[in-house]
Each structure stands twice: as structure tokens, then as C-alpha cells.
Amino acid sequence: MTGVDAHPTRTRTSRSGDAPAVEVVDLQRRYGSFEAVRGISFEVHPGEVFALLGVNGAGKTSALEVLEGLARPDGGTVRVLGGDPRRDHATVRPHLGVLLQSSGLPGDLTVGETVTTWARTLTDPRPVEEALAQVDMTGRADVRVRSLSGGERRRLDLALALLGRPRVLVLDEPTTGLDPESRRTVWSLVREMVRGGTAVVLTTHHLEEAEELADRIAILRSGRIELEGTPTEIAATQPATIRFDLGPAAPPLPPLPGVRVVTPSPRVELHTHDLQPALTALLAWAADRELTLTGLQARAASLERAFLAVADGATTTSDRSTPESRSA
């Protein structure tokens, strides 16, 4: 293995125009007889955000641990900047920033000491003041880590992950437990890194976060990628929903083009892949008969629906209780 390719040749012309920064091919991980990751593949290009979604136990953290170089794959290959994150430690690590789902720091060091210590171990660290300013913790340098709030601790974690100016950033649930304002801070930091050409792989429970940040999303269930695409593509796999209440005296619904009746009268729910004509026909019918569609709602297909549809499938397969975060 030759290690990191510092000057990748441009072979593509898309917005993610460089050779992939992260290449995962048929990745597998097992704990004993349990298969946590069952052959997943994806690529992330410089300047791109790739989000792995899935319920707890879907295999997100197990997959990331291989990218982070913390675990060996039981099958398949992972390349980060062309290198193996474990074997090519010396060439890959200087360019890899990692935020673990949960991780600890010694409580009796101050914030400043913690960042300084970490910086001394890195090839090309940011100045400590800049790192603290990035996460809005400039005034907190002299505070012991023990005294930080949960959100501040998470931001310090992120500052450390960004400290080495990584070209590949792996974020395992970066904003879990953060207040909305801190979450926005994290989002804008991630965007800033991406503008600079960093490739980002993140996992999240927050669909809003995936929609906000991700260029591409993969929904993981029981160790397999069930759906992959842009947020719009993924949402489009699900139908739009129309809901309303009909009075008991109302006539039966007419046949509507491309509409499936999920729940009939009186609390009607309709699904369609073509919302506008369906809604037009429905409203015309109601106007004709002078009916009131109480509580009328029409919602376009959403990422959330797609996620829930895949996650619902997960509840029927057996391995919900398995340890996704076996080694957090």
C-alpha cells in the first residue's frame, strides 16, 4: 500500500470531482456469530457529506470504527485517501479527524491544556486559540474539563477532531445531546470544512441534520444499506400523504388517479406519488359536493417517512438488541 495520495488526479467533472477520499467496498464486521455489518459499499469524495442513517444497532458505529482505523474489517476493504486506516497509520492519520459517538477526556486538565496536548501530537495543528474560537469556547480555556457542560464537552471533542485540519472527517452522531444553537454551530463548522474540500462521513439520528448537511444518504438496516441517494431521491421513494376527516353523511370517495386509500372514511389517509393532480381531483370532488374536508393536510414525501419505512422493517427482523456501539 502506498499510502495517501496527496495530489489525486481529476478524473471526474462532477462537484465532487476528485478521486474518492473514502472508499468502502463490501465491508463486513462480525461479533462472534452476529453480523453487525453485512457487506456495505460507498464512496465519499472531497467536498462531499455522506450520512449514514439507521436505528441503534443498525451497524453505523461498527462500520465507522473501520474507517477510523480502530477496528479490523472481517471482510471487504476500506480506503481512506488511498490508504488503509490501520496499516497506513503514519500516512492516513495526519489527514483524518474523528469524533467518536462517546469518548472521554481526563477531567482534571483544563480545556486549554487538553487542546495544547492534542496539538503537540499532530503534524499540522491549528493554533489553540483558533481551535477554541471555532467552537465558541474562547473564554473557557482555563476551565477544567470536569466542569464543562455536556454540550461544551461535545464541542471540545469536535475542536479536537478538527485540530489537525483533516481532509477526511468522521463524525459519529456529532450533535446528539446538543442544544439547538450548538447544533447550528456544528453544522456551520462542517459546512466550512466541506467548502475547503474535506470529505465528511457522519451518522445521525436527526433526519433534519441529514437533510441539512448531507449530499448523499444511506439508510442502514441490520448491517445492510437499504436505501442510498440524495435526500430528495430517498424521500421520493415514499408516497406523499393526504389526510382529512369526512362527516358520517359524506358520500364515498371517488376513484382518484394514482391514489391508494390507506384509511377509509371517516378519518381518511391517502398515499400518492403524484401529489398535485391527486389533490386537485380531490378538491374538485369536494367542491362539487360542497363537502368540508376537516383538518385537510397534504404532505410531500419526506426523508423521515423513508427512514421510518426502512426502520419499521428493522423491527420485524430479530437483531434490534445487538450492540451497535460495542466499542464506542
Place this chain on the structure above:
Amino acid sequence: MPTATTASTASTAASSATGPSRTRRTLALARAETRLFLRNRTAVVNSLLLPLLLVAAVPVLGFGGGEIQVGPRLVVSAIGVMLVFLTYTNLLATFVARREDLVLQRMRTGELTGAEVLLGTAAPTLLITFGQVALVGAGTAALGEWTAPVDVVLPLVALIGGGALMLLLAAASTAFTRTSESAQITALPLLLVSTTLSGLFFPLSVLPDPLATAARFLPLTPIVELSQLGLAGLTWSGAAVDWAGAWTAALLPLAVLAAWLGVGGSLARRGFRWAPRR
């Protein structure tokens, strides 16, 4: 939102820059760990008190003042006792605590290698061990109970090799130690067996031959033997030797120590986990 340097300029800088050396990285962590130790006043006082008490025991209990100076023997005891009861137990408790606090796993996400993380984390304990042994030496010298050693290399090898061995054995012992509190208990077998049969408390030559021979292959015994050869010029059976005799007698314990370092290394490699079991 404050601005950050763009990653594109950073990446060109990064690809041309060479990072800090292994030593510098380890020292960075060792420095932070030492700072943590110094903030723990109880630990600092304890680690100063122990060797001073050991030295104070000499006049108080009426040792010394005889024809044979007790200093060298006391330093041999200090090396054996400190390595097992301080270095090993402390390192085991520290490694387990850092693992359970998820600090080790975090340290491993950066440029530090696993070995650097362990060595950096162990640094204060190792420094204290060496400092305490030196303190006992200095203390007995101040009491006029010191004689020049037969050889200085052998005891240094014993101390440094012993420190390394304790680090490896502690790392290996984390495999069956769930919490830092239980470290005292899981460490007990090694502590009791190897200290009892190390020649620290009684010369191994009083044991029946097969047992004495077996005891010489325990992990702590070569450390005690080497220290005793160098500092007091005494073999494991209590015979007095000169410099050449010390080195001749040192061959077996040196080999045993080297073998244990190999065993310890492979046990540590196999047994050590970076993250808590979930």
C-alpha cells in the same frame, strides 16, 4: 462564526510537513499525564511518604550501624516492592480507569500509535518508581548506610526492564479487570506469588531445589537477582561475587527477564482492549 483556515491550503501544508517524532508525541501525552498526577495531592504525598518511611525504618527499627551496610539491600527491596506494589498495580488501575472513561479510545483516534498512548499514560507512574528508588538510595546514603555498587548497569537494567515488564503485565491484566477498583484484587495472584518467591524476603536457596529453580523463572525474580548482583554483589544463593562474577551470574536472570518481556508483550497485545465491553 469565527473563520477557519480552509482545508485546501491546510492539505498542501500537511502533505509537505512532517509530523512530530514518536518521542515528541509520547512526551506530549506524558507531560499531560504528569500534570494530572501532580494535581492529585494525595497521590503525590503518598508517593513521597512511602520511600521516606522505608528509609526512616532503618534507624527506628535498629537496623544498620553494623558491619554490612544495609543501604544496597534496602534499595534492592525498594526496586522489587515498588515495581510490583506501585508500578504494576498503579498502571493496571490507570489503564482500566482510562479505558472505562473512554479516554484510551479517544487517544487512539489521533496520530499517536497504541504503544505511544500506553507509554505516555504510564509515564508518571514509571517516573515515580524511579524517583522513589533514587530517594531510598539517597536516604540510606545520608544515614551512612551506603557502599559503592559492584556494578551499576545490572541494577539499571533491572529497574528499566522491570518497569517495562510491569507495564506489559499491567496491560495484559486489563483483559480480566473490569474496573479500576477491582485492580487490587485481580492483581493479587501475581503480587503474592512473584513477590514471595522472588528472593526479596528470604533467599531462594532455602527452598528445595526444584522449587528454588522454578522460582527463579518467575517474573520478579530476575529483577531482584540483577539488582542484588549489581548493588550488593550477592548471587541468588547468597554467595558474594566481584564484578566479573556478577555478570557471569547475571546471564540467566537477564535471559529470564528478556523472555518475560517477550511473553508480556504478546500477552498485552492479545489481551489489551481499548474500549469497555458493552
